[in-house]
Amino acid sequence: MAVDIIVLAAGQGTRMGSSLPKVLHPLAGRPLLGHVLTTARTLPDANLIVVTGAGGETVRKRLANPHIHWVEQTEQLGTGHAVLQALPALSADSVVLILYGDVPLIASATLKALVAQVNAKTIALLTVELGEPTGYGRIVRDAAGEVVGIVEQKDATVEQLAITEVNTGVLALGGDCLRRCLPAIGNDNRQREYYLTDIIALARQQGHNIKTLQPMAAEEVQGVNTRAQLAVLERYYQRRLAAQLMDAGVSLADPDRFDCRGQLSAGRDVQIDVNCVFEGQVTLGDNVRIGPNAVIRDADIGNGVVIKAHSVIEGPVRIEDGAEVGPFARLRQGTHLGEGAKIGNFVETKQAHVGPGSKINHLSYVGDAELGAGVNIGAGTITCNYDGVNKHKTVIGDGAFIGSNTSLVAPVVVGGGATVGAGSTITHDVSEGSLAVARGKQRTVDNWSRPRRKDGE
Numbered sequence: 001m002a003v004d005i006i007v008l009a010a011g012q013g014t015r016m017g018s019s020l021p022k023v024l025h026p027l028a029g030r031p032l033l034g035h036v037l038t039t040a041r042t043l044p045d046a047n048l049i050v051v052t053g054a055g056g057e058t059v060r061k062r063l064a065n066p067h068i069h070w071v072e073q074t075e076q077l078g079t080g081h082a083v084l085q086a087l088p089a090l091s092a093d094s095v096v097l098i099l100y101g102d103v104p105l106i107a108s109a110t111l112k113a114l115v116a117q118v119n120a121k122t123i124a125l126l127t128v129e130l131g132e133p134t135g136y137g138r139i140v141r142d143a144a145g146e147v148v149g150i151v152e153q154k155d156a157t158v159e160q161l162a163i164t165e166v167n168t169g170v171l172a173l174g175g176d177c178l179r180r181c182l183p184a185i186g187n188d189n190r191q192r193e194y195y196l197t198d199i200i201a202l203a204r205q206q207g208h209n210i211k212t213l214q215p216m217a218a219e220e221v222q223g224v225n226t227r228a229q230l231a232v233l234e235r236y237y238q239r240r241l242a243a244q245l246m247d248a249g250v251s252l253a254d255p256d257r258f259d260c261r262g263q264l265s266a267g268r269d270v271q272i273d274v275n276c277v278f279e280g281q282v283t284l285g286d287n288v289r290i291g292p293n294a295v296i297r298d299a300d301i302g303n304g305v306v307i308k309a310h311s312v313i314e315g316p317v318r319i320e321d322g323a324e325v326g327p328f329a330r331l332r333q334g335t336h337l338g339e340g341a342k343i344g345n346f347v348e349t350k351q352a353h354v355g356p357g358s359k360i361n362h363l364s365y366v367g368d369a370e371l372g373a374g375v376n377i378g379a380g381t382i383t384c385n386y387d388g389v390n391k392h393k394t395v396i397g398d399g400a401f402i403g404s405n406t407s408l409v410a411p412v413v414v415g416g417g418a419t420v421g422a423g424s425t426i427t428h429d430v431s432e433g434s435l436a437v438a439r440g441k442q443r444t445v446d447n448w449s450r451p452r453r454k455d456g457e
Contacts (some may be wrong), residue, residue: 002094003115004175006086007049009054009101010035010073011095015226019133021055023101024062025230025314027281029261032224033063035104035153043097043115044107049089049103051082078171078193085148087182090175097172102224106170110215114172122209123177125200126170128218137197138168139212147210149201154190167197169222177203183296253292267303280315293329299331302339337372351391355398369394372416384411397432 012079012284013022023033030038033050040046051072052059060070069089073082085096090096095118097111100208110126117124125147127139138160140149150167151160165172175359185194200210207312215221220235222229235256241264242255249268253256257274264278276290280298288301291309296316297354301307305319308326313319317331325331329343337343341354344361351364355373360366362379368391369383377398383394394408396414406423414420415432423440 002047002091003097004047004090004094005040005043005099006083006096007033007036007040007050007057007099007101008079008082010051010076010082011102012054012076013225018202021059022224024059024225027104027230027234030350031062032104033059033101035100036062036101036106039108039111040099043111044090047094049092050087051086067240078191079196080182080194080198083196084182087179093174095172096175096178098106098170100169103221104220104224105237106220107215110213114170114213114450117211117213118172118174119395120206123171123173123200123203125210125212126215126221127212128214128221129163129164130166130218131164133164133166138163139165139167142454147200147212148204150197152189152195152197152413168219169196173203177208181206205284252270268438301435368392370409371396372398372400374399377402378406378422380405381408383408383410
């Protein structure tokens with residue numbers, strides 16, 4: 001049976017104190033709503049319907065997808081009113097699952113279990129036990145323990161406020177039941193809003209059973225209304241991911257000082273020091289060692305690679321087995337380090353292929369370049385690849401030696417085995433095995449006296 005998944009994402013999020021729509025605030029590098037949609041897509045035959053409101057155009061643009069049916073709620077009249085806007089988009093004879101764009105960590109297994117409980121006479125409701133239930137709607141049961149309704153905190157009696165089983169807002173029910181009950185919801189409450197929770201009592205009156213399930217962890221159903229709540233979920237997410245990595249054979253110097261804001265795949269016996277950040281798609285081979293304060297984005301890193309402290313990798317970047325980077329190095333997009341290559345402190349590369357065993361150890365910029373095997377680049381060397389309009393390429397052959405403080409003015413080719421003297425500005429090709437020196441002639445003035453100040457100055 002098809003599942004129509006309605007995701008409510010129309011809230012203004014005023015307590016976030018931000019011009020960015022609440023559901024677009026990032027958790028682990030992805031928008032809150034993005035997490036919900038990713039999980040929703042794991043359900044078979046899912047039809048996604050997202051209800052937007054404040055900042056809806058921004059939300060639709062940021063998460064554009066042809067397989068999402070977007071619905072707008074022009075007035076913020078409550079969750080029941082929001083779901084009402086989605087009714088025309090429902091399929092015939094479907095199960096309807098209600099989710100929330102600001103509840104990002106709901107688990108796929110939880111949703112599948114919830115949907116599996118639904119039939120023509122049964123509604124499935126996700127609840128959770130909280131030691132401190134302030135702010136949540138309470139689950140009201142009769143003497144037999146059956147759910148008879150949900151009461152919002154502002155409308156609850158003193159006795160009802162003592163209830164610790166609360167509503168998460170997540171529920172699944174038949175589409176026919178939703179169509180019958182939703183128009184009957186009123187707004188006779190303190191907020192003058194149409195509460196989706198009222199559908200439970202209405203369905204119960206029509207003879208429906210209400211089954212409840214609870215998530216494996218309360219964080220699955222924790223919503224985000226403030227930046228403090230967002231920070232709590234961020235740490236929960238990161239600790240959970242850190243535990244998974246350690247179970248897979250990764251050593252983390254401090255799991256509480258680890259951040260992954262994308263997808264990280266790691267081999268065995270990987271060591272990651274404190275305050276490292278991973279973004280985008282990152283793959284680490286076996287026996288990789290990463291020093292403290294490294295930032296790595298979109299990188300494919302081979303076995304036995306060492307990334308030293310404070311290095312920044314902004315991919316896509318490929319680093320072959322046994323290479324070494326840093327400390328304080330910056331590898332930019334298009335960098336490819338060959339096996340055993342070394343990039344040292346305060347070196348920047350971009351669109352550069354550095355061959356096996358080649359070394360750029362100190363204070364250099366190498367961009368739009370192709371280096372062969374065993375090349376040595378001296379400190380302070382730069383490839384002058386940009387003429388103000390176009391980029392040009394530098395090619396350096398196997399075994400070439402480039403002296404310190406050299407400027408290679410592209411396009412230029414330095415042949416294999418060639419040597420460039422320190423302090424040279426190379427504007428023409430250098431043939432294989434030759435020596436090129438291009439610098440001003442030194443002049444020495446003997447017995448020279450420095451200028452001195454005149455008396456009184």
